[in-house]
Amino acid sequence: MDSSVYVFVEDLRGEGVERVLDRISAYGVSGVTVGAVHHASRDVTPHGLSRLTVRHDGAHFTPPPELFAGLRLSPVPGYPNALDGLREACAKRSMKLHGWTVFLRNATLGTEHPDVTVRDCFGDRGSLTDLCPAHPDVREYAVALARAVARLGVDSVVAESLHFRPLKPQRSFVPLGPMDAYLFGLCFCDYCMRRATDLGVHAEVARDECARIVGGVLDGDPPAQGEVTRAALTAYAGPDVVAYARARSETVTTLVSEVASAVAEEGSKLVFVDSTGAVKGYRDGLPTPGLAAHDAWQLGVDLVALGDLVPAFGVLAYARDAARVADDVGAYLRSVGKDREVRAVLRPGHPDSDSTDRLVAKARGARAAGALAVDFYAYGLAPHPVLERIPAALSS
Numbered sequence: 001m002d003s004s005v006y007v008f009v010e011d012l013r014g015e016g017v018e019r020v021l022d023r024i025s026a027y028g029v030s031g032v033t034v035g036a037v038h039h040a041s042r043d044v045t046p047h048g049l050s051r052l053t054v055r056h057d058g059a060h061f062t063p064p065p066e067l068f069a070g071l072r073l074s075p076v077p078g079y080p081n082a083l084d085g086l087r088e089a090c091a092k093r094s095m096k097l098h099g100w101t102v103f104l105r106n107a108t109l110g111t112e113h114p115d116v117t118v119r120d121c122f123g124d125r126g127s128l129t130d131l132c133p134a135h136p137d138v139r140e141y142a143v144a145l146a147r148a149v150a151r152l153g154v155d156s157v158v159a160e161s162l163h164f165r166p167l168k169p170q171r172s173f174v175p176l177g178p179m180d181a182y183l184f185g186l187c188f189c190d191y192c193m194r195r196a197t198d199l200g201v202h203a204e205v206a207r208d209e210c211a212r213i214v215g216g217v218l219d220g221d222p223p224a225q226g227e228v229t230r231a232a233l234t235a236y237a238g239p240d241v242v243a244y245a246r247a248r249s250e251t252v253t254t255l256v257s258e259v260a261s262a263v264a265e266e267g268s269k270l271v272f273v274d275s276t277g278a279v280k281g282y283r284d285g286l287p288t289p290g291l292a293a294h295d296a297w298q299l300g301v302d303l304v305a306l307g308d309l310v311p312a313f314g315v316l317a318y319a320r321d322a323a324r325v326a327d328d329v330g331a332y333l334r335s336v337g338k339d340r341e342v343r344a345v346l347r348p349g350h351p352d353s354d355s356t357d358r359l360v361a362k363a364r365g366a367r368a369a370g371a372l373a374v375d376f377y378a379y380g381l382a383p384h385p386v387l388e389r390i391p392a393a394l395s396s
């Protein structure tokens with residue numbers, strides 16, 4: 001069975017490429033998924049060079065200048081030599097190399113160019129971290145970035161954040177319900193409004209309705225009850241808002257299609273990873289009830305449409321329960337098509353897996369449900385004893 005371990009460039013810089021690959025190949029995995037373009041974060045790294053690692057937005061290679069000539073957005077420079085020797089080290093061990101690429105989550109670019117970020121129903125650009133997938137400059141950047149990563153000679157470009165993202169305030173002492181938060185997170189920038197209008201949606205009505213509802217809750221109205229579903233949203237916010245939400249998938253589908261074609265032209269293949277599984281289960285491994293495949297539309301991800309355009313998908317199976325992992329993989333395959341490659345991304349330790357047996361059960365469940373690969377997230381975030389559960393999961 002195909003498999004890989006997610007690795008950060010800080011892992012390679014800290015321990016050295018050869019040492020990291022020696023360890024990973026000893027687990028029996030068949031590849032490495034390296035963070036070629038990553039977003040800023042501050043992470044506990046139990047066996048890292050420092051125990052707390054500060055990551056910056058950055059592309060960790062030298063982008064071919066011709067790809068970004070004339071574009072307004074270009075990659076934020078990271079550690080340009082971090083991937084040196086990695087492809088050769090993988091080849092020497094007969095391991096595949098995948099280039100993990102974070103596309104639209106980039107506070108550095110958003111702060112430099114606020115006009116390319118998402119804009120809420122009140123007209124505010126409240127999240128400079130989130131580049132809007134409808135903005136033409138963002139779309140050109142995404143296509144060029146995908147080509148640049150493909151040209152590193154990777155077996156696949158693993159796309160993260162190539163869609164809309166949910167609202168993520170650091171503090172909120174207002175009891176927003178899931179539907180209120182969803183409406184608050186919708187982008188109403190000029191480009192999103194235009195695309196929706198072109199599809200026959202009453203975009204301004206939708207925006208005003210969102211502002212009325214969310215504004216009411218911020219003023220003290222009771223929050224919405226229940227999870228976000230299309231039916232509940234129709235009842236709560238009306239058909240124009242639902243039509244507007246649906247129109248977002250056209251924006252994402254066309255962007256992913258352009259990116260997938262560019263990657264294929266460069267001789268690699270796209271693995272599309274939507275964040276729904278992380279939205280649901282990231283914190284504690286106890287995902288909210290709806291399966292990721294059924295709720296992906298909320299981020300503008302139309303898996304049925306993408307199934308015709310993208311060769312492979314990663315499912316973030318961030319859950320403690322093996323049955324849930326199997327259900328998520330099964331629902332994904334039913335959406336994207338049985339002949340598509342679906343890779344289950346598992347966390348081998350806290351908060352999803354408290355034992356080797358649990359990890360083994362999840363890998364087995366993913367495989368039984370039709371996953372063609374299992375990937376483990378992530379090398380630098382998990383203690384060594386946790387990583388040592390991987391061989392059992394692969395041989396079960």
Ligand SMILES: [Zn+2]
Binds near residue numbers: 118188191192193
């Ligand atoms: Zn927008």
